[in-house]
Amino acid sequence: MPLTIPAPLSALPFRRTALTLVIASLLVSCSGEKKDDKRPPTQVGYIVAQPSTVPVAVTLSGRTVAYETSEVRPQVTGVIVKRFFTEGTLVKAGQPLYQIDPSLYRAAVNQASADLASARATAEAAGAKAQRYKPLADMEAVAKQDYADALATARSAKASIAQNAATLDTAKINLRFTTVPAPISGRIGRSLITVGALASASQTDSLAVIQRMDPIYVDMQQSAAEITALRRKLAAGGVIPGSTTVHLTFDDGSQYALPGTVRFSEVTVDEGTGTVTLRAEFPNPDGLLLPGMFVSAVFDQANDPNAFLVPQNAVQRDFDGSAYVMVVGADGKAARRKIETNRTNGPNSVVTSGLQRGDKVIVQGLNGLKQGAEIKAVLSTAPQEVKPQSGKPGAAKGH
Structure with missing residues (x-):
């Protein structure tokens, strides 16, 4: 059976040192990639705030x-015998609308005319008598009192002529009122009275309404x-x-x-x-x-001559509902600016407070834009390609 010879104890520290150097080199490599990964400034478009006169x-x-409303009412009392209009149509001022029975009023005209003729005849006789008495009174052939009485009778007869003439005029007016005309031009509504009904000069209800x-x-x-x-x-x-x-x-x-x-x-x-x-x-x-x-x-x-028009998409809201816009700050970075706006004008919001003339209001590239962010600002009217803020380019890969 072969014998296994253990590694020398002096080799163990060498292996640990080599492993430490490898890990350190990897960390240096990763840290070097992060150091080189610097986010480029976000390109945004802005407009220059200028006050405008905004309605x-x-x-x-x-x-x-x-525009005009008239209630058609009778001026005399009598029975309605005819209606001359169609409900809902246009009528002209003076156009006949209703006919009230004129019999009694025509008779009153005839009577007043006869009374006037009688008064004129009486006045003529009284005047002639007074003229005959005048020379006789001057010669004292008749008493002066008789002449004075004849003269007073003649004058009274003339006054009676005027009275009967006024009565005749009244009778003619009442006869004319038996034809009820339209007081104004306009569209007439439904008839509130029918043929055969009694119309009274003192009634509270109208016959029809014209507007x-x-x-x-x-x-x-x-x-x-x-x-x-x-x-x-x-x-x-x-x-x-x-x-x-x-x-x-x-x-x-x-x-x-x-x-x-x-x-x-x-x-x-x-x-x-x-x-x-x-x-x-x-x-x-x-x-x-x-x-x-x-x-x-x-x-x-x-x-409002001092309002500012800002595109509605540039106006944002906080959690409390207050409005703000992003502007290009003095340091060239994005900055929040609270504003007051309570109405719109076409595609724009009307800003009444918070902006000054010359402020650069960011209207493009707002997606993810935060306070103090590095930006590259260009006029929104210039040809450009404004991209939303993206993630870190060239992010380090894990090892």
Whole structure:
């Protein structure tokens, strides 16, 4: 049986030393690769912040109101014998709508005409008598009192002519009122009375209602607090007056094609709602807008001359909901900047606080970009290829 000769004890330290040198060389190799692995700066695109005049648009709920509304009412009492219009159609001012039985009123005209003729005959006789008495009274052939009485009778007869003439005019007016006309032009609704019914001059119910809908009003409600704040900003010069042009949006999201104009604002606040009514006028040639419709009205109530427009994708939010953007810092690194924005304008967010003229707002390459990161900033309008931040290139392989 062969004998196994153990390695000399002096060889063991040599093996340990060799193993240590191999491990150390591997560590040096790995550490050398990490030292050479330096992350390149992230390329980002930026825009230069410049103040702009941005409209301050408001959206108010509103309700359409007819431009003119007239309740058709009878001026005399009588039975309705005819209706001249078709319900729901357009009528013109002065157009006959109803006919009230004119028999009694025609008879009153005839009587007043006869009374007037009688008064004229009486006045003619009284005047002639007074003229005959005048020379006789001068010659004292008749008593002066008789002449005075004849003269007074003649004057009274003339007054009676005027009275009967006024009675005749009244009778003719009442006869004319038996034909009930349209007081305004517009679209008439359903008839609230039928043929054969009794119409009274003192009745509380109307015969029909006519509404003029072209143009048409839209009454909008805005809180008194908002109006007060706007007036303070206008007085302080923070904003300037905007446009009076208004656009309407229906409940289904569609828009009314024709713009309107704000006409006036109420001078009192509704005690129940705390709002002020603003009235706008809209053309309505096709009758698309009907009185009583609920709509949303949008118009530029003011203009902010010191606002900044920043693309919406550049605005980010913290956990607490506050907004911020990334800017190119003075040291050339990425920096967070808190801003205030509460509305948009097209594809941009309107920044009212937090930015200064000339700030470089990063709008491209924001993915994974953090505070203090090394960046290579170029104008976003320049031809470029902005890539999101990636992992470490050439990472060391494990050994």
